[in-house]
Every structure is written in structure tokens, then in C-alpha cells.
Amino acid sequence: MDYYDHIELAIRFMEKNLTENIRVEDVSKNAFQSRWYFQRIFRYVTGYSVYTYLKKRRLTEAGNDLILGKEKIIDIALKYHYATPESFLRAFRSEYGVNPSDFRKSSDHINFPRLAIEPLRNKVRIDGSQIKTTVITKNEFILIGKPHRTTMQKCQNEKDIPKFWGEFMGNALMESIPNRINHSLMGIYTNWDYAENFDVIIGAQVKSDTKIPDGFVIHRMKPAKYMVFTVPGNTNEDILNGWKYIYGTWMPNTGYEREFSDDFDLFDDRFQSNDNPESEIYIPIQ
Template sequence: MDHYGRIQLAIEHLEQHLKEPFNIKDVSGAAGFSAFHFQRLFQAITGFTVLEYVRRRRLTEAASALRNTATGVLEIALNYGYQSQEAFTRAFDAHFGITPARFRKLEQVLLAEKEWQQSIDFNEYRSQLGTTFHMNPPRLVTLEPIRITGYEYQTHLNNEQHYAEIPGFYYEFGREQKFMKIPDRIRPDMAYGVAAHFQEDGAFSFIVGEESAGSGDSLEPGFTSLEIPGGLYAEFVTGGSEQDVRRMIYGSWLPASKYERREGPDFEVTDVWKSSPERLDMKIYIPLK
């Protein structure tokens, strides 16, 4: 079964348990993915997070219950994961622009169609693939293990926070000359950005650094050392926005390929001397199996 079919299994699991406490590990497990990788795939394909999808689905089903049943507002609120009627009212009003009580009383309420979140069918995304994939295919390369030492920053998938923050990590790393604190630098002209230490809630580390021959035993606070595993990687050359390239990789190329992403960090390499503020000479590497 391909990525789209597997994600659809997760959606079906989620729909069956929509009134229960949300557990990303259970949902992603239904698709056979790690929690972090499932969230990254889902967000790249749909354009919004799993948590945002769950929130929209619950509010949509709550609106349907308000319109079509006599169930009390408090009971509906509790059914769809809200701790109080007040919290539910705030969320409902923020999303639909009307309170649950007023919505129920009015004979006709026209809610913008875009605000209703119906259950996703990932077959539709599969059928759109041919019109959304616009990038050169990657080069498949087999790499030896690479030892990286760098400064560890914290970021998150939620609200695409990582796309907004990562450029600042590079800027701060260079402005503060943190590269000078890396022992036994091997290739000072090549800057690495490594996504690692993935958490189930979407948090992860982004390490900006360089290849190093040091052991990593006596690093300054904030610095870390890790080994990028050897093996098969897809090498993508960025021809524009890194954000757009990563969306294409996880939202189009990987789901349509015969490969799966294996465990371990993905990373990017920038040739400092060939790059300019207008164009980065960057390659992105995704571990495959």
C-alpha cells in the first residue's frame, strides 16, 4: 500500500475515535509511520497540521450535532474534547463567527463552506499529484557516515514554525561566529543543517554546524555532536525556496516514489563560497530504504 493509502487508514482510525482524547501515536501507528514522520507527511500534502484537522473535524461534527439533535451544548462540548461549555463557545465562535447557542436558535445559518471540514479522502490528493509535482527528480546517492558538530536549536512543525525559524538559526550561527567553537573542522566551506531528535508532538532539533573530526566530548554549552548514518539518500538540488522544495519532497515526490523514508535525520548542505543572499547553493538529503 502506498503512502496515500496508509494515511487514509490513519484518517479512518481518527474518524472512528473522533470523540476520544487525541493520541498522535495511535493515529500514526494506524498508518505504520512514526508520529513525527506522519505529521510531516500530512502537513506537506494537505497544507495544515494533523491537530488543526482534528480541531476542524470536531467543530464541524459539533455544528452538525447542534443543528440536527437536541443534545445540550455542554454535552456536545464534552463529547468533542472541550473541558467546559465556555471553552467550546470560544472555539466555535472563533472558527464559525457565531456562538453555538445563537447558531442553534437561528432557523437558517449560512456558514462559509471553507469552514466545514469534511473527512479527507487521500485518493483525491493522489489524483492531483500529476499537476502538483514540479521539480527535478533527485539523484540517489550512497553516503558514508558523516560526523557533524554544531549548535542545537529547537523548533516545531506546528504552524510551520520551523520554516520561519531556521533561516534565523543560520544567521545567528554566522553572526555569533559559532563555527569557530567547532573543534577539528574538516570542511569549513560547507555548512550543514541537520533535523534530528524528533518528538511525537512535532518538536525537533535543528543543528547548524560543520563536519568535524572531534570526539564531541568537550563541547561548549549548546553545542552537540552527532553522526549522520551512512546509506541510501535522495539528493535534491534546491532551485528556489527551500520551503517549497521540502513541501514537494514530502507532499509529492516521496508519496509517489517506490521508497520510504527510513529512520534518522535528514539534512541539508550549503556551499558557503558558492552561495549568495539571492541564491543558496544547497542540497537536501532524505534517508531512504
Template sequence: MEGLQRMLDAIEYVESNLDNELQINDIAACAYMSKFHFQRMFSMLTGFSISEYIRNRRITVAAQELVHSESKVIEVAMKYGYESPESFAKAFRRIHGISPTAARKNSQSLKAYPKLSFQIQLKGDVEMDYKIVEKEPFTVIGKSIRTSTISGENHRKIADFWVRSNQDGFAEELSKNCGSLGLLGICLEFDEKQENIRYLIGAEKNVDQIPDDWEKATIPGASWAVFPVHGAMPDAMPKVWERIFSEWFPATGYEHADGPELEVYLSDKDPSSADYYSEIWIPIKK
């Protein structure tokens, strides 16, 4: 589990530099990972982005310093990377519900986001099947949404997107033109901090004409790690995602290749059935 130990090293680097400028590239380098892979690993293991973690830890440490020292608000704000007392006060109020001045004057309860720690466990009691597939670039068609990953907003919005797509007939119409991969749920694009994503419900393009409100996107050619998922949706899929990032990546030495991720729904059976079959496809590099 050397990969997870390296994540701990990266956290120690963050904690030692909360009052300095932090660059994601430098943090990822502490873990000997690419920037994209580190950010994806971090968010999948913790449920929030590394940038969100840094913001929360800085405002926690800043609050303690503000309450227990004679430093001025502007001094604390500048020390922890805020451009002005106003931006610091806004972030402070968002987390703690009160202003920095009120926190200093009164014995108010303040929230604290503790330092993160990974519990490293060697599981190995359940085998994890996978295969490596080489696939040329291909075009997908469908509809997409953009959503934030902060506070799990993406999970809620993507679930609602699937419900709407099934209710309004879009998924049924799309399934009539599916390629060999069936229906796809695609994490198509990530922003630089991986706090916003574009998610597409689609299928491989095998028709010339598509409806005006549908869109096209190209999935780059890649080496894909393909993981089988057995079980009812939506519960079965998250369990495999968790094992991929907490067990498979640290154990194999592969990295995420900074491309779209696919959830592949191949089965014609009821997705809520216990024997439903689907797959997760992740672009990888050694």
C-alpha cells in the same frame, strides 16, 4: 502512488472516528506506515500535523452538531473528546471567535475546516535524482532553537534564526571549522506529535574546543537518501522537500527512519545565485 492512496484510507478512518478516541498508531496502521513516517508524510503534504487536523475537524463537526441539534454543550464537548465544557469553549472560541452558547443563540458565521482530500497525480515528467549513502555516527557542533510547527511557525523562526546567525557572525565562524558536509541545517528532534522541533545550525565537529555558547549533538549512523538541490535559496529547497514526500517516498517504498534530517550547504557561492548547489539528506529504511 499506492502510498498516497493509503493516506486517503487513513483520512477516512479519522473521519469515521472523530467522536471516538483516536490513536496515531492506529491511524498510521491504516496507511501501512510507521507512526513517525506517517506523521512526517502528513505534515509535509498538508502543512499541518495530523493532531492539528483532528482538532480542527472535531471542532468543525462539533459546531455543526451544536447549532443543529438539541444536545447540551457538555454532551457535545464530551462526545468529541474534550475533558470539560471549559476546555471545549476555549477551543471553540479559538477557532470560531465566539462561545458555544453564543453560536447556538445567534446566527453567527462559523469557520469550517473541510475534510481533507489528496489529489493523486502521476507526474513522472521530471526525473528526480538521488543516491543512497551509508554514513557512520558523527558529531555536530552549533546552536539550536526550539519551535512549534503549528501554523508554519517553524518556517518563520528558522528563517529568522539563519538571518541572525549570518548577521552576528556565528555562521561565518562556524564555516571556518566545517567538515566535508559544509554548513548544516538540521531538524534534530521532533516531539511525539511532531508539533515541536529542535533545529540546529551546525557543522561536523573537527575541533577539540568549541565556544561556551555552542552545543554538541550526535547524528546516528544511517542509510541516507541524498537529493541534490539546484537553485537560489530559499526558494529551491522547499520545492525538493515537496517532491520527496509527494513523489519519491510513495514511488519507492522507502520510509523515513525516524532520525534527524539534514539540509547540506556545500557551495561557497552566493546562496541567492541561480546555480547554487545544496543537498537534502533524509534517513531511510526499506
């Protein structure tokens, strides 16, 4: 069974349970994957988060029920697990641009169809031929950094993370971190929740007895084996394409299993090179 098979299991489970009170944890469990890891694979392979896919499919089926006209709007809202008619109205209007009552009267009905797995297997993927890989083992280390919160919903993280880095560098926050082990910068991704919100901690590796400056946090990384991806380029697009390649192409097609630990970016002197700039992405593996 490959990762596409796991995704197919997840899609089948969601389609079967659109009117049931299921969560992302339930979906990943039925795909035989950890929630934290499966969210990333699903997002980069399908283009949608698990949360977003489930929401879109429920709203599509709710729209179909509206067209049939056999149920009251409040009953349809409850059927698809919206706590109030108001929350259903907001979600429906955000998705379709009209209120449920107007949608029912309209002849223009837009659907979000069930995803088919074979086109996902065969779609053109990001070229990773220039990305080098190596396996290393790292002992426990400690990072002090500036924390931020973002989400994968609507690709908000792709806008937020460059902004977080811009603020960090623009305010020279690296200088506020004492007892740094080296001059490298790291971005750690952690504390994922069911709705694909997560923390981004930008900072540096420090000595174990370092005092935490105000406004910063300490984050301890446990010993782990990593697949290290050396990504050419130093633009935001280069880095993002590296992540998309790892979770959208490399992971689904190599059979490696991800370890339950945090992944991170590392930027050292090579990132500022005028000739061949590059950065590293660390993915914990079993």
C-alpha cells in the same frame, strides 16, 4: 499499497474515532507507518498536519452538534476531548471566530469536510525535474550546533527556520564552533513530538573529542544510507520547495521507505555560487 493508501487509512481511522481519545501515534499505527515519518508525509501531501486535521474535523463535528441543539456545550466539549469548557471555547473561537453559544444561534456555518484521497492523488505538484538525486552511505558523525524549537502547525516552521538561520549567520555563530571538519553548514531536524513540534539544530560537523561551547549542543548522527537531493537555487523558497517536493511528491510516488533517523540540509561552497547555486537535502532511506 502506496502512500496515498496509507493516508486514506489514516483518514478513515480518524473519521471513525473523532469522539475517541486517539493520538497521532494511534493514527500512524493504523496507517502502518512510524509516527515520526508519517507526520511529514501527511503534512506535505494533504497540506495539514495530522494534529491539525484531527482538531479541525472534531471542531466541525462539534459545530454540527451545536446546531442540532440537543447537547449542552460542556457535554460537547467533553465529547470531543477538551478537558475544560474554557479550552473548548478557545479552540472553537480560534477556528470560527465566534463563541460556541453564538455559533449555535448563527445561520452562517463553516465546515471543514473530510478529505477525499483521489483529488490528493491528482493535484498538481511541485516540479522536481531540476532536482538531482543520488544514494550515498555515511558513517557516524558528530555535529555541534545551536538548538531551536519550532512546529509544523500553521506552517510556523516555514517562518521560523529562515529566522533561525538569519540569527546564526548574522551573529557569526559558526566561528564559535571549534574543531570543524570542513566549512559546510548543516541544519538537522530531530526530536519530533505528537503535536509536530521539533528541534532544529544549526551547526557544523566536528571531531569527536570537541568541547561543547556554551549555548550549543552536540548531536550524534548514526550510520545511515541517504537519498541526497541536490536542490538548485539559494533562496528560502527554493529550499522549502525542495522539501515539499520530497515529501509531497517524490516519497509518495517512488515507493522508497524512509529510515528512522534524522534528515538534514547541507550548505557548502556551492550555495554561494554566482552561477548555479545549490544545496543538498539528505533523507535516510532503508
